[in-house]
Amino acid sequence: xxxxxxxxxxxxxxxxxxxxxxxxxxxxxxxxxxxxxxxxxxxxxxxxxxxxxxxxxxxxxxxxxxxxxxxxxxxxxxxxxxxxxxxxxxxxxxxxxxxxxxxxxxxxxxxxxxxxxxxxxxxxxxxxxxxxxxxxxxxxxxxxxxxxxxxxxxxxxxxxxxxxxxxxxxxxx
Amino acid sequence: xxxxxxxxxxxxxxxxxxxxxxxxxxxxxxxxxxxxxxxxxxxxxxxxxxxxxxxxxxxxxxxxxxxxxxxxxxxxxxxxxxxxxxxxxxxxxxxxxxxxxxxxxxxxxxxxxxxxxxxxxxxxxxxxxxxxxxxxxxxxxxxxxxxxxxxxxxxxxxxxxxxxxxxxxxxxxxxxxxxxxxxxxxxxxxxxxxxxxxxxxxxxxxxxxxxxxxxxxxxxxxxxxxxxxxxxxxxxxxxxxxxxxxxxxxxxxxxxxxxxxxxxxxxxxxxxxxxxxxxxxxxxxxxxxxxxxxxxxxxxxxxxxxxxxxxxxxxxxxxxxxxxxxxxxxxxxxxxxxxxxxxxxxxxxxxxxxxxxxxxxxxxxxxxxxxxxxxxxxxxxxxxxxxxxxxxxxxxxxxxxxxxxxxxxxxxxxxxxxxxxxxxxxxxxxxxxxxxxxxxxxxxxxxxxxxxxxxxxxxxxxxxxxxxxxxxxxxxxxxxxxxxxxxxxxxxxxxxxxxxxxxxxxxxxxxxxxxxxxxxxxxxxxxxxxxxxxxxxxxxxxxxxxxxxxxxxxxxxxxxxxxxxxxxxxxxxxxxxxxxxxxxxxxxxxxxxxxxxxxxxxxxxxxxxxxxxxxxxxxxxxxxxxxxxxxxxxxxxxxxxxxxxxxxxxxxxxxxxxxxxxxxxxxxxxxxxxxxxxxxxxxxxxxxxxxxxxxxxxxxxxxxxxxxxxxxxxxxxxxxxxxxxxxxxxxxxxxxxxxxxxxxxxxxxxxxxxx
Numbered sequence: 001x002x003x004x005x006x007x008x009x010x011x012x013x014x015x016x017x018x019x020x021x022x023x024x025x026x027x028x029x030x031x032x033x034x035x036x037x038x039x040x041x042x043x044x045x046x047x048x049x050x051x052x053x054x055x056x057x058x059x060x061x062x063x064x065x066x067x068x069x070x071x072x073x074x075x076x077x078x079x080x081x082x083x084x085x086x087x088x089x090x091x092x093x094x095x096x097x098x099x100x101x102x103x104x105x106x107x108x109x110x111x112x113x114x115x116x117x118x119x120x121x122x123x124x125x126x127x128x129x130x131x132x133x134x135x136x137x138x139x140x141x142x143x144x145x146x147x148x149x150x151x152x153x154x155x156x157x158x159x160x161x162x163x164x165x166x167x168x169x170x171x172x173x
Numbered sequence: 174x175x176x177x178x179x180x181x182x183x184x185x186x187x188x189x190x191x192x193x194x195x196x197x198x199x200x201x202x203x204x205x206x207x208x209x210x211x212x213x214x215x216x217x218x219x220x221x222x223x224x225x226x227x228x229x230x231x232x233x234x235x236x237x238x239x240x241x242x243x244x245x246x247x248x249x250x251x252x253x254x255x256x257x258x259x260x261x262x263x264x265x266x267x268x269x270x271x272x273x274x275x276x277x278x279x280x281x282x283x284x285x286x287x288x289x290x291x292x293x294x295x296x297x298x299x300x301x302x303x304x305x306x307x308x309x310x311x312x313x314x315x316x317x318x319x320x321x322x323x324x325x326x327x328x329x330x331x332x333x334x335x336x337x338x339x340x341x342x343x344x345x346x347x348x349x350x351x352x353x354x355x356x357x358x359x360x361x362x363x364x365x366x367x368x369x370x371x372x373x374x375x376x377x378x379x380x381x382x383x384x385x386x387x388x389x390x391x392x393x394x395x396x397x398x399x400x401x402x403x404x405x406x407x408x409x410x411x412x413x414x415x416x417x418x419x420x421x422x423x424x425x426x427x428x429x430x431x432x433x434x435x436x437x438x439x440x441x442x443x444x445x446x447x448x449x450x451x452x453x454x455x456x457x458x459x460x461x462x463x464x465x466x467x468x469x470x471x472x473x474x475x476x477x478x479x480x481x482x483x484x485x486x487x488x489x490x491x492x493x494x495x496x497x498x499x500x501x502x503x504x505x506x507x508x509x510x511x512x513x514x515x516x517x518x519x520x521x522x523x524x525x526x527x528x529x530x531x532x533x534x535x536x537x538x539x540x541x542x543x544x545x546x547x548x549x550x551x552x553x554x555x556x557x558x559x560x561x562x563x564x565x566x567x568x569x570x571x572x573x574x575x576x577x578x579x580x581x582x583x584x585x586x587x588x589x590x591x592x593x594x595x596x597x598x599x600x601x602x603x604x605x606x607x608x609x610x611x612x613x614x615x616x617x618x619x620x621x622x623x624x625x626x627x628x629x630x631x632x633x634x635x636x637x638x639x640x641x642x643x644x645x646x647x648x649x650x651x652x653x654x655x656x657x658x659x660x661x662x663x664x665x666x667x668x669x670x671x672x673x674x675x676x677x678x679x680x681x682x683x684x685x686x687x688x689x690x691x692x693x694x695x696x697x698x699x700x701x702x703x704x705x706x707x708x709x710x711x712x713x714x715x716x717x718x719x720x721x722x723x724x725x726x727x728x729x730x731x732x733x734x735x736x737x738x739x740x741x742x743x744x745x746x747x748x749x750x751x752x753x754x755x756x757x758x759x760x761x762x763x764x765x766x767x768x769x770x771x772x773x774x775x776x777x778x779x780x781x782x783x784x785x786x787x788x789x790x791x792x793x794x795x796x797x798x799x800x801x802x803x804x805x806x807x808x809x810x811x812x813x814x815x816x817x818x819x820x821x822x823x824x825x826x827x828x829x830x831x832x833x834x835x836x837x838x839x840x841x842x843x844x845x846x847x848x849x850x851x852x853x854x855x856x857x858x859x860x861x862x863x864x865x866x867x868x869x870x871x872x873x874x875x876x877x878x879x880x881x882x883x884x885x886x887x888x889x890x891x892x893x894x895x896x897x898x899x900x901x902x903x904x905x906x907x908x909x910x911x912x913x914x915x916x917x918x919x920x921x922x923x924x925x926x927x928x
Contacts, residue, residue, distance in 0.1 A: 008176035029778040036238040043246055045262065046231060048306070048622065049776055050293055052636050054603030056555040057292040062306050064247060064260060067291070073557065084308075086176045128288055131177040131184070163280065163560055165287065 002142035004091035007133055008083070011126035011165075012098040013071060014106050014118045015078040021115040024051050024059055024077075027070055030112050031061040034068075039108065041101070042066045068105050079106050079118060082128060091146045095125070099150075121154075121172035126165045133166040140166075175289070178314040188321040196327065196366075197320065200224055201313040207253065218254030225266040225329030226312050228254065229305065229623050232261035239779030253309055262306040264623060265290075266329040267319060270361040271339035271354055271381070272300035272575035274582075276563040279574065281322045283559035289315050294559060296552040296580045298616060298669050299378070301329065301336050305623050327365060332373040332464075334449075337361045339381040340389030341577040344507060345537040345544050345585050349383030350401040351412055353390075355505045356441060357381045359498040363442050364449065372453045374464035378421070379445070382703050385415070391578060392703040393429045394420045394672065396452075396466040397445060400703065404435055412438045418448065418478070419470030422666035424874070424907050425900055426707050427467040430475040432482075438502075440486075442495045447485040451478070462877035471900075507586060510571045513541020514590035522593050528647060529596055529607040537585070543592060545584045546609035547599065550639060551617055551632050552580030554604075561602045569595050578669075580616045581609060612649065612656045612727070613642035616669070620662025620679060621774065626873050627662030628783060629679025629690040629716055633775025635660045635668075641720055653727050656740055657700050660692070664907055671707040672698045674740045675723060680713050680910050681783045681917060683800060684762040688917050690716035690774045690781045693906075696726070696752055697744040706741070709814050710906055711752045712807070717771050718759040725755055749815055783917055799916055802839035806832045806909045813902050817895065826898040829905040830889050833882045836912040837863070843916060856886045869915050878904075878911035 028047060035044040042063040050057045051072075058077065060069040064085070071080035081102035087094050106118040125147065127133035133143070140158045147156050147168060154172040182198075189197070200220070207217045233256045234245045247260035267282070274282075282302055286294045289311050290304035297303055307315070316326055328334055337357050344352035360379060364370050370377065379397045382390025392398030399414035413435045420429025436444055448466075455473075457464040470478050516530075535544045547562070554562075566572045566584060573585040587595055599605040608614045615638050618624065620631030638658060646654060661668030661678040670676030676695035681688050691713040698708030714722050734743050744752060762771050774781050809832035817825035834852055837859040841848035844862060849855055863869035864879045871878060881904040893901065 006176075025776075028776065032238065032777075032779055035236075036243070043248070045245055046236070046306075047777075048291055050291070050553060052550040052639070053293065053553050053555055053558075055557065056553075060291055062262065062291070064262075067306075073292075073555075085174065129175060129177050130284060130288065131180055163283075 002133070002139055004142055004146050007091050007127055007129075007143065008086045008094065009128040009132070010094050010098045011080060011082045011128050012095075012102045013078040013080040013124040013126070014102050014120055015076060015122045015124075016070075017117040017119045018115065019077040021117070022113060024070055027059055027109070027113055030109065031059065031068075033112075034061060034108075040068070040105070066101065068101075078124070079109065081105065084128075091143070092150055095146070095150050098125075099123075123151075123170040124159075124167060125170060126167045128165055130165065135160050135162055135164050135166045140168075143168075174308050174310045175314060178311060181314040181317045185317050185321045189317055190320065193320040193325060194317075197313055197316050200316070204310065204313065208251065214252050214255050214257075218257065219331055221253065221309065221312075222331035223328055223333055224312065224316065225268065225326030226307070226309060227264040227266055227330050228257050228625055229261065229263045230621065230625050230627070232257045232263065232625065234258045234261065237779065237782055239773075239782075259309065262308060264619075265304045265307045265312060265315060265326065266297070267302040267304070267324060267326050268329045268336040269300050269302055269324070269576055270337050271343070271357040272341050272577060272583075273354070273358075274574045274576065275322075275572040276566050276574075277322045278324055279559045279563040279566070281318060281324070283556035283563070285315055285318060286559070287556040292556055293553050294556075295619070296549060296554065296576045296582065298552075298578050298580060298618065298667060299336050300338050300341075300576045300578055302576065303619075305619075325365070328370075330376075332375050334364045334370050334377045334379065337379045337381070338390070338395075338578055340383050340387075341575040341583045342389060342535060342537075342544055342585070343381070343383050345535075345539060345542070346383050346387075346389075347536070347538045348387050349538075350403055351383065352505070353381035353383050353399070353401050355498060355502050356399070356414075356438065360442060360445055363494055364445060367446070367449070369446055369449045369453060373449075374456045374458040375461055375466075377449070377452065377466060381414075386702055389578075390703055391669075391672065391700075392417050392420075394422055394426075394669070394704045395429060396421060397448060398429050398703070399436070399441060402435060414438070414441055416441075416444065419467040419475075420704075421465050421467045422669060422671050422707075423465070424462075424664045424666075424877070425467075425903050426666065426671050427471070427900070428704075428707070429467075430470055432475070432479060439496045439499060443486055443489055443492070444482065446492075447482045447489060450485050450489075451481050455481070460877075460880070462874050462880070507573050508571050509539075509542060509586040509588065510569065511588040511591065513539065514588045515541060516589040516592055520593075523597050523600070525600070525605070525607065526593055526596050529605050530592065532607040532611060533605070533609040534592060536589075539586075541589055542585075543587050543589050545587055545592070545595060545599075546577070547582040547584070547604045548606050548609040548614050549581050549604075550606075551615075551635055554582070558602045558604055561598065561604065565595060565598050568598075579610070579614065581614070606643065608639075608643050608646055611642075611646055611654045612658060613639055613646045615639045615642070615658045615660065617660040618662055618665075618667035620660075620668075621777070624662055624667075626665055627679060628681055629662055629692060629781075630774040630777060631660040631662035631668055631677075631679060633777065634677065634692065634716060634719055637775050638720060638723060642723075650731065652734060652740075653731055656727065658723070664910065670695055670698070672700050672704040673708065674698065674700075675726065676708050677719060679716075680913070681781070682713060682715075682762075682913060683917050683920060684715075685764050687765055687772050687780070688782045689762050689772055692716055692719050694719075694722060694756055696749075697741045699741055709749070709902075711749055711811065712756055712760065714756055714759045715762050715771055716774055722756050722759045725759070726752075729755060749811070749818060753811060783914060799839050799843040802842070803836065803909060803912055803916065806836045806839065806912065807906075809835065810902060810905045810909060813905065817898055817902060822893055822895055822898045826893045826901050827889075829898070829902045830885045832905045833885055833908045836909050837882060840869070840912055840915060843919065852886065852889070856883065863915065868919070869911065871911060871914065878908045882908050 417429035617635035659673035695708035813828035
C-alpha cells in the first residue's frame with residue numbers, strides 16, 4: 001500500500017510550444033548566468049550539455065537540491081524540474097513546489113531566451129524513484145486522487161511502460 | 174540524496190551475493206563514520222575511490238563564472254577527501270570486465286542513470302561505465318542495485334587493479350589466436366580484492382588481446398598486457414600469452430616491455446600475482462608521479478624485473494584458483510539465439526542500411542553471424558537507449574553485448590538475415606549512425622566537463638569534430654575515413670591521444686593578456702599492432718582552430734600520399750618539421766576585441782581560464798618577453814624530437830634538457846627581471862624561488878614537473894638510449910607546459926572570491 005505522502009523526488013515537465021523557434025545552444029549562456037546570479041532557490045552548480053544525444057536529457061542546469069533542464073526525452077522538448085533533495089510536507093505540497101519551480105523557470109526563460117514559449121497547460125509529472133513509486137496500477141491508484149485534485153479540470157493519464165519511471169501526462173483543455 | 178536509499182538493502186538481500194553485501198555494509202558504515210568525523214579525509218578518499226566514487230570538477234567549492242571565482246555554497250562544510258566537499262556531486266565509475274554486459278545489467282544501468290545521475294551513462298576508454306553528478310550518500314544504494322545484477326564497482330578507481338579490458342570482438346574475431354574472454358574474466362575475479370593487490374602506490378591496468386596485429390586490446394599501453402599465442406609441443410597445441418609489462422600513457426608515456434614470449438595459460442594468474450607482489454613491494458609509494466609499474470620496470474631494467482618476478486613466483490603459496498577456471502575453457506563459448514543465416518540480397522533494405530552495414534557491421538569468424546557496432550556520440554547513451562539495447566539483445570541475440578575502449582557498444586552473434594530489422598530498431602532511437610571506426614567516431618575523455626584535471630574541453634572539441642566529420646564522412650575516401658582521432662583534456666591521456674593518427678590534448682597559452690584554450694597536436698600514433706607506437710607533439714593550436722587544422726592535415730595526406738601509404742608512413746616521410754609548418758598558420762590568436770570566441774572553449778560561453786583564476790590584470794596588448802622565451806623553449810623541444818628522429822640521441826637529450834633550463838630561466842626573468850646564465854645557478858634559484866615556495870606546483874601532480882627538471886639536470890651529459898631520450902623529451906614538453914601554467918597563474922589577477 002503506497003502512502004502518497006511518502007513520495008519524494010517529484011519531477012515536472014512543461015513542454016515547449018515552439019521548439020523550432022530558438023537554438024538550444026543559446027540557453028547554455030543563460031544557465032551559466034543563473035549560476036552566477038543565484039537566481040533559483042536551489043544551489044546551482046554546473047551546466048551539462050547533452051544536446052548531441054538524440055531524445056536525451058538535453059541541456060541541464062545541475063543543482064544541489066534540484067536540476068533544471070531543457071529535457072528532450074522522446075524528442076519532446078520541455079523544461080524539466082527534477083527535485084533531488086527530499087522535502088518536508090505532504091504529496092500535494094511537494095507537487096506544488098515542483099510545479100511552482102518549473103513555472104518560475106519557464107517565466108524566466110521566456111524573458112531571457114527570446115522566442116521560447118512554454119505551453120503551461122501541457123505537463124508531465126514523474127516520480128524519479130522506482131522504489132517509492134514504480135510505474136504500476138498500484139502507484140496510480142495511490143497518487144491519482146491527489147493528482148486529480150491538484151490539477152482539477154485537466155485530463156490526467158498514466159503513461160509509459162513498467163520499466164519507466166512512474167509518469168502521468170496532464171492536459172488542461 | 175534519495176529518500177529510498179535505506180530501503181534497498183532489505184529489498185535486495187536475497188539478490189546481492191553475501192561477500193558483496195558485506196563489503197557494501199562496510200562501505201556504508203565508513204560513510205557514517207566519516208560523517209561522525211572518525212575517519213581522516215585522506216583515508217576516506219582512498220576508501221571511496223576503491224569503490225569507484227571519484228571527485229568531480231568544482232568539488233573544492235570554487236567555480237569560475239568567467240569573470241571571477243565564486244564559492245559554491247554547499248549546505249555542508251564537511252569534506253569527503255582533501256579539499257573535496259561532501260555535498261559536491263561526484264562521478265561513479267562502474268567496472269565492466271572485458272566490457273561484457275547482459276540485458277538485466279543494461280536495464281539496471283538505465284534505471285541508475287535516470288534516478289541518480291543525469292539520464293546519461295558514459296562509456297569510457299577502458300570499457301567502464303561512468304555516471305556523473307552522484308551524491309556520495311546515494312552510492313551504497315546504487316552499488317547494491319548494481320550488485321544485484323552481478324556488477325561491482327570495487328577497485329574501479331584508486332591504487333588498485335582497474336577494469337580488465339579485452340578485445341570487444343574476442344571470440345568472434347576472424348584474426349584471433351583464441352578467445353581471451355575467459356582469461357580476462359578469470360584474472361578479474363582472481364585479483365579483485367586479493368590481498369596482494371591492496372598496497373600499490375598507484376593503479377594497475379590489465380588488457381588482453383586475441384592477436385598481435387589488430388589493435389582492439391591495446392596491450393602495449395598497459396601495465397600488464399597479454400596477447401594470445403599458441404605453441405606446438407609434443408604434437409599438441411598449447412595455449413599461452415605473449416606477456417608485456419610496464420606500458421602506460423599519462424604524462425610520461427611508455428611502451429610496454431616484452432616480459433615473456435610465452436607464458437602458458439596455467440601460469441597467467443600466478444605470474445600476475447607475482448608481478449603484483451613485486452610491484453607492491455618495490456614500486457614507489459610516496460611520489461605518485463613515479464609510482465606506476467612502468468617506472469619500476471625502467472628503474473630495474475626488464476632483466477632484473479623478470480628475475481624478481483620469477484623468484485616471487487617460486488615462493489608463491491599454491492592457489493587452486495590459478496587453474497580451476499581452465500577446466501571450463503574447452504567448453505567456453507557464447508551462444509547465438511538464432512541459427513546462422515545470410516543477409517538477403519533480394520529484398521530492398523531500409524533507407525541508410527547499406528552505409529550502416531559498410532561501417533558498423535563486422536562479419537564474424539562464425540559464418541552467418543555478424544557483430545554490430547553502435548557508435549555512441551562521445552560515449553554517451555540515455556536510459557531509453559540502454560533499454561532498447563537490452564530489448565534487441567534479447568530479441569536477436571542471447572544478450573551478448575560489450576562496451577569498447579572506443580566508447581561504443583557492440584552486439585555480437587546477430588544472425589545476418591536479422592541485420593535489416595536490427596538496423597531499423599536501432600535507428601528508431603538514433604543508435605544507427607554509420608560512422609563506427611571512422612574518422613568521425615572521435616573518442617574523448619570527460620575533460621573540463623566534469624574532470625578536475627581537465628585543462629581544455631576535450632568533449633567540446635570531440636563533439637564539434639564529430640559533427641563536422643560525420644556530415645562529410647560519406648564523401649571521404651577510405652584512407653581519410655579510416656583515420657582515428659582521440660582527444661584528451663590534459664596531458665594525462667585518458668582520451669588515449671598518443672595512439673591516434675591525430676591526437677590532441679588540452680593546454681593553455683597566454684595570448685594578448687588572456688588565457689586561451691589550446692590543444693597540442695600529436696601526429697602518427699599507431700592504434701594497430703596493439704598500440705604499436707606513440708605520436709609526438711608538434712605544436713599547440715588554439716582550440717577553435719583545431720577543425721581547420723584537421724582539415725589541413727587530412728587534406729595534405731589525401732593529396733600527397735603515395736599509393737598504399739599509411740598515415741604513419743606519410744607523417745614519417747614528410748617529417749615533423751614539415752608537419753609543424755602545416756599547422757603554423759593556425760597558431761595565431763586574433764585580439765580579443767576582434768574575435769572573442771577564441772577566448773572561450775567549445776560549448777562553454779564563459780571566458781576561459783585555468784584554475785578558476787580570472788583574466789589577468791596584466792591584460793593588455795604588450796607581449797611580455799616570457800611569451801617569446803617560452804615559445805622558444807617549445808621550439809627547442811620540437812627540435813629535440815627532430816634530432817631524435819634523425820638518430821642523434823645525445824643531441825636530442827641535450828636540447829630537451831636545455832629547453833627545460835631555458836624555461837626555468839624564463840620564469841626567473843619574469844619574476845626578477847634578471848636571471849643567471851649558469852645552469853647550476855638557474856637550477857638553484859629555480860628550486861629556491863619556484864619549487865620550495867610551491868609556486869611552480871601543479872594543483873594535482875604537485876612538484877612532479879620540477880622534479881623531472883632537477884633529475885634532467887643531475888643526469889645532464891650522461892649517455893642515453895633512444896628510449897630514455899624520448900622520455901626526456903616528453904618530460905621537457907610537460908615542463909614547458911608547466912612553465913606556461915605557472916606564468917599564467919603568476920600573471921593572473923589575485924583570485925576574486927565572491928560568496
